[in-house]
Amino acid sequence: MKRLLKGADILAWEKDDFVCLKNGYLGIDGDRIDYIGAEPPREAYDETKDMTGKLLLPGLINGHTHTGMSLLRGLGSDLPLQNWLFDTIFPVEDRLTDEDLRIGMELSLLEMLASGTTSFTDMYMSPGYTAQSVLDAGMKANLCRPLQSFDPSEDPMTCRRMQEMLALYDRWNGAGDGRITVDFSIHAEYTCTERMVRAAAEEAQKRGAGMHIHLSETAAEQQNCIDKYGLTPAQWFDKLGAFSGRAYAAHCVWLTPEDRALLKARSVVPIHCPESNLKLGSGVADVPAMVREGLTVALGTDGAASNNNLNMFEEMHLAALLHKGVQHDPTALPIGEVLKMATVNGAKLQGRTDTGVLAVGKKADVIAVDMDRPHLTPGIDPLSNLLYSAQAADVVLTMADGRILYENGEFLTLDRERILFEARQAGRRLLP
Amino acid sequence: MKRLLKGADILAWEKDDFVCLKNGYLGIDGDRIDYIGAEPPREAYDETKDMTGKLLLPGLINGHTHTGMSLLRGLGSDLPLQNWLFDTIFPVEDRLTDEDLRIGMELSLLEMLASGTTSFTDMYMSPGYTAQSVLDAGMKANLCRPLQSFDPSEDPMTCRRMQEMLALYDRWNGAGDGRITVDFSIHAEYTCTERMVRAAAEEAQKRGAGMHIHLSETAAEQQNCIDKYGLTPAQWFDKLGAFSGRAYAAHCVWLTPEDRALLKARSVVPIHCPESNLKLGSGVADVPAMVREGLTVALGTDGAASNNNLNMFEEMHLAALLHKGVQHDPTALPIGEVLKMATVNGAKLQGRTDTGVLAVGKKADVIAVDMDRPHLTPGIDPLSNLLYSAQAADVVLTMADGRILYENGEFLTLDRERILFEARQAGRRLLP
16 A cells, blocks of 8 residues: 655655655555655655644653553652652552553553554563564564572572563564564673673673663662672673673663773663653763764663653653753754654664665654644744653654554554553452 | 532642642632542532542643744754854844734643643733633733833833833733733843833732743843842842842842842742753752742643643753752752642742632642553552653643533643644744
8 A cells, every 4th residue: 555645744864864844745555654845745645644733753652661650650769769769659659460461561551552652672571472562553662581690509590580581582572573673681781690690691692682771871870880890881782792792781870981992892882861860860861972072872761660651752751861961051952953862763773774764665664743833833944843841742653664563542443442441440459 | 600620649738838639629619629638528529520530639840941933942952052042042032923922822732731730920922812712711910011221311101111011010910810010021131121121020010910020040140230239130130129029030040148038038039940951051940059049849841842841740840850960969958849839839839829729618620640551550659650650641630720621632712723833834834
């Protein structure tokens, strides 16, 4: 099927940057973009969709989340980190069933589709059927089964988590015409033995899989690692081989300048999670320095228990504002860089070369933002409107691989009422 | 007319704090709340409105904005402050006609109603017919004609701005059954002579009117004032009598501890504008210290040219997150305090004792947020959901003085299409 979107402003990708094409045409052949232009295409299309007044941009890519935690949204707000984690989150997580994980995933998929996210990188106890939920929803995801180990005598290859990780990889990597990618993951330096990190790095490399970690989120994590190993977490992970392949690291709040240079040398992608870092009191990552020094930086929401949503518009908005304020420099981080973090850089993190931008030949992962709203009027500057003025609810169309998944409040692949009902039931069961 | 809202969760006000009443009843008689309870009222109501699944809270009060600037939304994004102001904003402001001011005001009213704001404090060149627009929209506002003077020989009482200020006061103060309040205003220390401040303070006091100023927004403003007068801006304003009556001060980013003590002693209300302060690179006000020391703090968006919207949900969200992150303390500013800033404290700033909270006898300034959304599910904690997870588009009802002004996307007092058309025309005319 060939579908033509006409009349919208298009944030197309040319020469490594966004350009805004006014009142343009975007043609889709099956799952790929086959035309972008200011003039109508010569070829015929089966269907033409009038998108006047809309802004088209690439589907957003959430670089770091924990989908299952959406069931825990709002739990333990404003508590100190240790109380939040140990007294409220962990005890409830211990009670999560496989069914809860599926419900949490589906609740997250609803929210992501309605807010323009087409692809995400998850770190949670992802059994196979959450991958099936992603496929059924029509979305894309990099999934993993995060590894932890506190016992140096534990054999990394025979432990339950590694077995689950390998089974997830074997069964689901590449599923859905590549919509599912399975990566490896070490939860964090402070939850893992050297032996386990080495084994995970080796297994990931054997398969050409990515490596998803938490890195330097808190000052305590950074300092404790230095005290324990004489190395920063980044140096420790590097020494153990975790950065040898495609690797990406959430948070990176407390990186030293040397850590940044190391990440750049190893092409590790830091994932900025400003909202979670603020809410938990972790601090503010020096993203302007990362960008200045040439690192590829992605953007993520973290889990809904520390955010408390999966709204990439808020994350972009915050990333665009925060660094200007704390560095007392309104030029600290240009909005074009922020939009790259939420799109093309996320695709790089995920090892996907066929998405993240609107260009001919790329997969048709496209969202439409309705600019006919009071808070987006007058439309002087589309990029500024998108990054500073828009809200997630301005998204009126979400499409992945050329398939419309969400349009004007309607979910075309997910049963909204069933999922919300199940999520409320699960919430009541989990939180007495 | 007596109207009963039933089935909603209600953020009522008891003993100086919010309490959440589940599935409650809120009765309205004319323009006032006459019942709040968990049980149905005994009295009969003319109309019952089912609000199941909604959260009722007081209409939000935007403590500081410049409504006319909404026409300049998106102009000069990411420029250094001086270039932004002198090269882009001021030249366009010079071209604003009276008609533009009305259009900018009406555009702002649309946005505020759709995002749950019922009352606002404006600082702009407000001629009378912008007051008429507020009245026609059914909203509430504290308006002023900000005074400036650079020439010590200028007679404060005969200059054009003072004449306009006095005329505005005489014609509009108290209009619409008190919905319009006219306050006095000095734009800022760096734009005014001592003579003008003394005169304005005297005129305000004579009338019992409030005083609206910009205070200690940037480091340069603070330092230049000290260099010039040997006083901080707060000390300078105080010396000249500006804090003798009801006074409120936008920004307060660079207050010293002594300034905070002075503001507390004079009952001056600081208005926190986190989004604008970040975007322009001004810095982060120490709001946790203000709250700890017992100041009444309000919340504002500033103008849409430095925000870039009038979305109080974003402002609450940011205030709730920002201080936790920069002070590395997740308990730095509890969300209940943030909601007070956007409601009851805003009412104090405006000198309105009959609004800002949901309680029997208060004006029925009420908004409803639809909690039946994926990103608000499961509904573990209504306050946390409201402050961390909700977006402005979740507002489905906005009511002031018992009159419904906005419901489910429809504006009942404003002509959305006419205003957006005029705003786009004005935008094209102003920005060649």
